[in-house]
Amino acid sequence: MxxxxxxxxxxxxxxxxxxxxxxxxxxxxxxxxxxxxxxxxxxxxxxxxxxxxxxxxxxxxxxxxxxxxxxxxxxxxxxxxxxxxxxxxxxxxxxxxxxxxxxxxxxxxxxxxxxxxxxxxxxxxxxxxxxxxxxxxxxxxxxxxxxxxxxxxxxxxxxxxxxxxxxxxxxxxxxxxxxxxxxxxxxxxxxxxxxxxxxxxxxxxxxxxxxxxxxxxxxxxxxxxxxxxxxxxxxxxxxxxxxxxxxxxxxxxxxxxxxxxxxxxxxxGVKDIRDKEILLMNRFLEGLNDIKNIKLIGKNTCEGRTGIFSIDFINNDNGLVSYELSKEYGIMTRSGMHCAPSAHKTLGTFPKGTVRFSLSHFTSIEDIDYTIDCIYKTAVK
Incomplete structure (x- = not known):
């Protein structure tokens, strides 16, 4: 796997x-x-x-x-x-x-x-x-x-x-x-x-x-x-x-x-690291556009954001989704309140929470594409 x-x-x-x-x-x-x-x-x-x-x-x-x-x-x-x-x-x-x-x-x-x-x-x-x-x-x-x-x-x-x-x-x-x-x-x-x-x-x-x-x-x-x-x-x-x-x-x-x-x-160089991450962020956002039964929480552009993405898998338990992504596909995410209940209340995701995907400088394009494919498979079940 x-x-x-x-x-x-x-x-x-x-x-x-x-x-x-x-x-x-x-x-x-x-x-x-x-x-x-x-x-x-x-x-x-x-x-x-x-x-x-x-x-x-x-x-x-x-x-x-x-x-x-x-x-x-x-x-x-x-x-x-x-x-x-x-x-x-x-x-x-x-x-x-x-x-x-x-x-x-x-x-x-x-x-x-x-x-x-x-x-x-x-x-x-x-x-x-x-x-x-x-x-x-x-x-x-x-x-x-x-x-x-x-x-x-x-x-x-x-x-x-x-x-x-x-x-x-x-x-x-x-x-x-x-x-x-x-x-x-x-x-x-x-x-x-x-x-x-x-x-x-x-x-x-x-x-x-x-x-x-x-x-x-x-x-x-x-x-x-x-x-x-x-x-x-x-x-x-x-x-x-x-x-x-x-x-x-x-x-x-x-x-x-x-x-x-x-x-x-x-x-x-911090700028070069950021530029690389923005390329990955764009790839991730583009991939999410074609997936139904999910909702991206927060901004839907790369402007004014970091490489943290919260997703609500509509009509699904986000905690179970996070577990399934790990068990079935080897994708490690975090679900729940993320130690920030006030933020979730602001974003309209309290008390359900979200599944959080957060990339880094060392994430690859292949990692992004694989993750998008697995999000799709999970969302359409």
Whole structure:
């Protein structure tokens, strides 16, 4: 049986060339901690960790490597940003396309209010609705850059302009766009961007982080305290970056893997990766046009979207369809709510959910054609 991986929205596979080898090299030949030992292998690990911060600065057009913080994933990053920044009686604005990595933390901050701006049934955001939601106590806007359900890209350039106009902080969830879109931290008027290493950055699971400017950092408190290898004679957390938010041992093997994937991305070129994926996206959309008994959720063009496609198999249980695609045809997808019930409500697919197909830079034309053929066979049964 042929196998086709179409669940890159959950995690990319395969990973970028060199990722596994770089991680293996660290584990087999280096293996030491950073900021702890005064010996060559520790210095070698430290150099790679710092170089990875610099590579992330290059990717996001940022200029302060020390303000790049490593975490285990973007969910942890967004929790740290929100819970160390927001205070009692603060108000912020979100879109109705947000992932639970934003919504669940907000719903535990009972003394913080938020307004959810409703997007269209294709996931698009009306900037005038964002501006109307601003109150006297509005402190920030936090939004996903692209929906993990339907792939629609939100116009965060305009949102950033609104933030700048009204003096608001701007926090971006780049889980589905970092590595697919060119991102300019300052051009977006961002104050914080959370990222994950294992999706479009093509790195390993278990490594992510966030980038913050000094403006928002000055209003953030520490989130986890502990050893940093710095100021070890003090029993309070250092206030300088990145130690302020990096207590305990980092996922150094993950950082080595991310280092390799970032070098691959930057050498290949984010634009060239996107152009290749758009060719695949067009092929996928064209193939769907002739299939009955299905409904594409979201935008039906490649403009303003990523390579994530949600499909409702009409009059079928989408969970069973996803299972059948795997069992009968070897196609790996994800069904259900995709950890984004608010997005599904906006798109009209709650509570049924959808079958999500998400391609990557490594998906082939043959993979697309085979998947389309199998969607057809499943839909006409």
């Amino acid at each position: 042929k196998y086709v991986y179409m669940d890159n929205g959950a995690t990319s596979y395969p990973k970028a060339p060199g990722v596994a080898e770089r991680m293996s090299d660290y584990l087999l030949n280096i293996g030491t901690n950073v900021n702890r030992g005064a010996y060559s292998s520790s210095f070698k690990a430290e150099n790679t960790v710092y170089e990875t911060r610099e590579l992330l600065c290059e990717l996001f057009s940022f200029d302060k490597p020390e303000n790049v913080v490593f975490t285990k994933n973007i969910t942890e990053s967004l929790n740290i940003i929100l819970k160390s920044f927001l205070k009692e009686n603060d108000h912020l604005i979100v879109s109705s396309m947000e992932h639970n990595a934003v919504m669940r933390p907000l719903n535990t901050l009972h003394k913080v209010e938020y307004t959810k701006v409703l997007c269209s049934d294709t996931g698009e955001l009306a900037i005038e609705d964002v501006e109307k939601a601003i109150r006297d106590n509005t402190k920030a806007i936090i939004m996903t850059h692209a929906s993990n359900v339907c792939g629609t890209i939100l116009d965060l350039e305009k949102v950033g302009q609104v933030c700048k106009k009204h003096g608001l902080f701007f926090i971006i969830d780049s889980a589905q766009t970092a590595g697919f879109l060119d991102m300019d931290f300052h051009g977006l008027n961002a104050d914080a961007i959370g990222f994950t290493g294992h999706k479009s950055l093509l790195g390993p699971q278990g490594i992510g982080g966030f980038i913050i400017n000094d403006r928002i950092n000055s209003q953030m408190t520490t989130f986890i305290e502990g050893g940093t290898g710095s100021l070890s004679d003090a029993e309070i957390q250092p206030d300088y970056m990145p130690d302020k938010f990096e207590a305990g041992t980092l996922n150094i093997p993950g950082i080595f893997g991310l280092n390799a994937s970032l070098k691959y991305l930057l050498n290949y």
